[in-house]
Amino acid sequence: MEIIIRNFDNQPIYEQIANQIKAMILSGQLSPGDALPSIRALARDLKISVITTKRAYDELEAEGFLSTVAGKGSFVAEKDLRLVREGQLRQLEAHLEQARALAARCGLSLQETLDMARLIFEEELQ
Amino acid sequence: MNAIELSHVNKAFGDFSIQDLSLTVPEGTICGLIGENGAGKSTTIRLLMHALRADSGNLSVLGIDVNAPEFLAVKQDVGVVLDEAYFPEVMDAVQVGKIMASTYTRWDAAQYAGFLDRFQLPRKKQFKDYSRGMTMKLAIAVALSHAPRLLVLDEATAGLDTIVRNEILELFRDFVSQPNHSILISSHILSDLEKLCDYIAFLHQGKLVVSEEKDRLLERYGLFSGTAEQFAALRAEAVAGVEHLAYGGVRALVRRAAAPAALSLEKPTIEDIILFLVKGEKAA
Numbered sequence: 001m002e003i004i005i006r007n008f009d010n011q012p013i014y015e016q017i018a019n020q021i022k023a024m025i026l027s028g029q030l031s032p033g034d035a036l037p038s039i040r041a042l043a044r045d046l047k048i049s050v051i052t053t054k055r056a057y058d059e060l061e062a063e064g065f066l067s068t069v070a071g072k073g074s075f076v077a078e079k080d081l082r083l084v085r086e087g088q089l090r091q092l093e094a095h096l097e098q099a100r101a102l103a104a105r106c107g108l109s110l111q112e113t114l115d116m117a118r119l120i121f122e123e124e125l126q
Numbered sequence: 127m128n129a130i131e132l133s134h135v136n137k138a139f140g141d142f143s144i145q146d147l148s149l150t151v152p153e154g155t156i157c158g159l160i161g162e163n164g165a166g167k168s169t170t171i172r173l174l175m176h177a178l179r180a181d182s183g184n185l186s187v188l189g190i191d192v193n194a195p196e197f198l199a200v201k202q203d204v205g206v207v208l209d210e211a212y213f214p215e216v217m218d219a220v221q222v223g224k225i226m227a228s229t230y231t232r233w234d235a236a237q238y239a240g241f242l243d244r245f246q247l248p249r250k251k252q253f254k255d256y257s258r259g260m261t262m263k264l265a266i267a268v269a270l271s272h273a274p275r276l277l278v279l280d281e282a283t284a285g286l287d288t289i290v291r292n293e294i295l296e297l298f299r300d301f302v303s304q305p306n307h308s309i310l311i312s313s314h315i316l317s318d319l320e321k322l323c324d325y326i327a328f329l330h331q332g333k334l335v336v337s338e339e340k341d342r343l344l345e346r347y348g349l350f351s352g353t354a355e356q357f358a359a360l361r362a363e364a365v366a367g368v369e370h371l372a373y374g375g376v377r378a379l380v381r382r383a384a385a386p387a388a389l390s391l392e393k394p395t396i397e398d399i400i401l402f403l404v405k406g407e408k409a410a
Contacts, residue, residue: 010393012345040154044303049324050155052341 017056032078129153129276129308135183144332151310158319159312161329167312171280205269209281215254219247230272241267258285279311295322316397348391350378367402
């Protein structure tokens with residue numbers, strides 16, 4: 001399991017952890033029932049605060065990605081990933097709709113908007 | 127349970143006073159106590175160890191009131207490193223170990239010997255010939271070798287070089303990775319505390335100015351750098367501290383929640399936040 005904390009990232013540390021674990025679950029790198037490191041162990045290994053680590057786990061638990069069994073630790077929850085994906089696709093659609101409206105307001109054509117999107121995608125790849 | 131609890135503590139001596147200090151360190155966490163020289167860090171720690179008596183207020187350590195008779199037993203569970211040396215001058219590390227073995231019921235001689243090796247402390251050198259760094263290392267070795275549940279460290283990394291300091295921070299991290307182990311550490315090396323702590327408590331002229339989860343503190347603020355014109359566009363409630371630079375530049379500590387989302391802000395350090403907050407107070 002790979003988690004990279006970027007200290008100069010403006011994204012809060014707990015979000016960085018939660019998002020990376022979420023991505024591993026969604027991509028199938030982590031499967032339902034897999035044990036996650038304990039909060040203390042993860043905090044120690046990443047050299048970050050236990051409270052922040054707990055916040056990341058709490059968020060994942062609230063969203064149904066993790067379940068914590070007292071005395072045993074945290075596990076990847078049995079979750080219908082199709083539903084999660086479905087939800088994310090709906091979110092993406094909503095964002096794209098917003099982008100379309102903004103593009104219209106700025107007088108950008110479809111081609112110009114797509115060019116901009118391509119630039120953003122390529123930047124991410126580098 | 128809270129490892130440390132201070133509630134409305136007051137202590138005055140001469141022209142200095144601790145005023146209405148309330149602070150808790152939950153079990154299992156590390157709290158960094160920061161503040162300039164004379165802010166009251168060492169006084170707070172001495173009050174907690176009952177080396178000083180508070181004028182008013184309540185203090186408890188590991189759930190026991192410092193005035194209670196049972197507090198003596200609590201000291202077995204607390205590893206303390208103070209900023210001044212306190213071993214007899216003519217003793218060497220081996221003799222210190224022998225004394226500690228009769229002081230602490232859970233003294234671990236093998237662990238102590240391990241720390242002496244790890245810190246490369248000579249066994250036969252008398253304490254009066256110790257350097258500042260060696261003194262701190264010996265004090266830390268003693269504090270960690272009697273199976274404490276709480277470490278109380280006053281400037282424990284002062285006088286040590288970066289590499290040794292990092293090694294010691296690593297020991298402290300190992301310590302709190304055990305369940306229910308907690309640390310209160312004071313330091314004026316803010317970067318050390320930023321790396322280590324869960325909570326930051328900032329004392330200024332005897333008063334607690336900030337007491338907060340470290341990462342939330344870092345998330346709340348951003349650093350703005352720009353022109354006076356760009357700065358003027360910020361809402362007043364977004365600005366927590368400001369510094370006008372030469373050549374028209376402005377640097378400011380900005381509350382992210384009140385700033386426009388598109389505004390590009392740098393991530394501050396604890397030091398940035400503290401400096402701006404103190405300066406802001408002086409200007410007010």
